[in-house]
Amino acid sequence: MLDTSKWKPFVLSDLFEIKKGKRLTKEDQIPGDTVFIGATALNNGITAYIGQEALHEGNTISLTYNGSVGEAFYQREPFWASDDVNVLYAKNFVLNEKLAMFFCTILRHEKQMWSYARKWNLEHMNQTIIKLPAITDEIPDFSWMESYIDTLDYDVNDIPDYFLNEGYNKACWYLDNINQNDFEENYAASHTKNNIKLTDRKWAYFELDKIVTSIQNGKSYNASDLTLAADDEYISYVTRTDANNGVSMYVQRLDYDGLEKANAITIGDTTATIFFQDHDFITGPHIIVIRADWLNVYTASFIISLLNMEKYRYPVFGRAFTKDLIKQTKLYLPITEEYKPDYDFMEAYIKSLPFSNKI
Numbered sequence: 001m002l003d004t005s006k007w008k009p010f011v012l013s014d015l016f017e018i019k020k021g022k023r024l025t026k027e028d029q030i031p032g033d034t035v036f037i038g039a040t041a042l043n044n045g046i047t048a049y050i051g052q053e054a055l056h057e058g059n060t061i062s063l064t065y066n067g068s069v070g071e072a073f074y075q076r077e078p079f080w081a082s083d084d085v086n087v088l089y090a091k092n093f094v095l096n097e098k099l100a101m102f103f104c105t106i107l108r109h110e111k112q113m114w115s116y117a118r119k120w121n122l123e124h125m126n127q128t129i130i131k132l133p134a135i136t137d138e139i140p141d142f143s144w145m146e147s148y149i150d151t152l153d154y155d156v157n158d159i160p161d162y163f164l165n166e167g168y169n170k171a172c173w174y175l176d177n178i179n180q181n182d183f184e185e186n187y188a189a190s191h192t193k194n195n196i197k198l199t200d201r202k203w204a205y206f207e208l209d210k211i212v213t214s215i216q217n218g219k220s221y222n223a224s225d226l227t228l229a230a231d232d233e234y235i236s237y238v239t240r241t242d243a244n245n246g247v248s249m250y251v252q253r254l255d256y257d258g259l260e261k262a263n264a265i266t267i268g269d270t271t272a273t274i275f276f277q278d279h280d281f282i283t284g285p286h287i288i289v290i291r292a293d294w295l296n297v298y299t300a301s302f303i304i305s306l307l308n309m310e311k312y313r314y315p316v317f318g319r320a321f322t323k324d325l326i327k328q329t330k331l332y333l334p335i336t337e338e339y340k341p342d343y344d345f346m347e348a349y350i351k352s353l354p355f356s357n358k359i
Contacts, residue, residue, distance in 0.1 A: 002148075008134035013126035015140070016088040018063075020122055021081030022055055026309070027205075031198050031332065035077060039067025039084035045075075047082075047309055049198065054078035059095055061088040063107060065120040070111020074100035086125055093142055098149040106130050196352045201334035201345055209327035211341055212292040217323060218266070218283030219258025226282075227252040235259070238277060239284035240268030246275040248284070256282050265290040265300055267307070272321045274307050276300035288323050294343040302346040306331045 032051025045062050058077040066084040133141040234250040241248050267274050267288040334342045
């Protein structure tokens with residue numbers, strides 16, 4: 001346990017100049033390579049890549065004050081921060097990745113103070129007091145912070161981006177459990193060697209209902225009425241859980257009148273949990289099933305990534321992602337010369353990504 005009894009209080013605005021993000025609606029975003037930081041706890045805060053110029057410098061810390069409050073991430077490269085995010089620029093010291101990791105951990109501990117009606121707005125953030133190791137009452141001990149990070153059994157620079165991009169918790173899990181060389185040798189290869197960029201195509205908006213075959217409610221089964229599978233002849237039971245691809249258990253293959261065939265996207269309407277199902281399945285309450293003739297595991301991965309960016313519109317226990325709203329959802333998609341969704345490009349793009357050979 002780290003002894004913090006001698007740490008000193010510091011006002012956050014004495015350490016950082018805190019700048020606001022700027023609103024940019026999904027409709028106004030154009031595809032590109034600029035990182036867009038939104039109110040999420042995942043993907044290092046990244047919710048999109050846009051064509052607009054970056055508004056904030058790299059080597060800074062992004063900190064959410066609305067939505068998923070108190071998520072602090074180190075941003076190496078220039079980026080655009082949404083209006084739910086403030087950006088911390090070091091004032092009288094030089095920030096680096098080790099110091100940023102230390103500060104991000106401290107800042108995340110503040111999140112419990114700011115939720116629901118009490119917003120961590122710019123005024124409150126400037127006034128926030130954090131405790132730090134210190135040389136004097138006015139001077140934090142930055143050398144100690146870096147040394148402490150060095151004592152941990154890893155090198156920050158050795159953490160692969162694909163774990164850092166999944167956020168703080170995934171990076172910690174990686175450090176504790178994964179041998180990087182073994183992992184990359186067995187899993188990290190792409191399906192193809194093509195270098196494909198999202199900017200290689202023009203894009204346009206399409207309503208989801210106009211590009212799929214069906215969007216329907218699955219037949220609801222209660223878990224208490226089902227029998228667990230005793231062998232490999234099983235059916236997936238898909239519910240609103242956000243774990244295990246939405247599958248809460250595997251059940252005995254019986255003659256269910258609500259049996260759904262594989263090759264479908266499922267959405268939990270009250271939780272906005274979205275997954276591709278590659279085995280036959282039945283559903284629990286509040287599950288929407290989407291089917292399309294162009295659907296496969298690769299195109300589904302592309303579409304699901306876009307649908308997941310809609311989650312902020314449908315908070316848990318708030319406004320549900322109902323069937324009608326799903327039908328009306330507009331997705332920004334790459335297009336062919338005939339102005340139709342380019343599903344071949346979507347598939348090729350997913351196949352070009354690291355880890356795609358294991359999809």
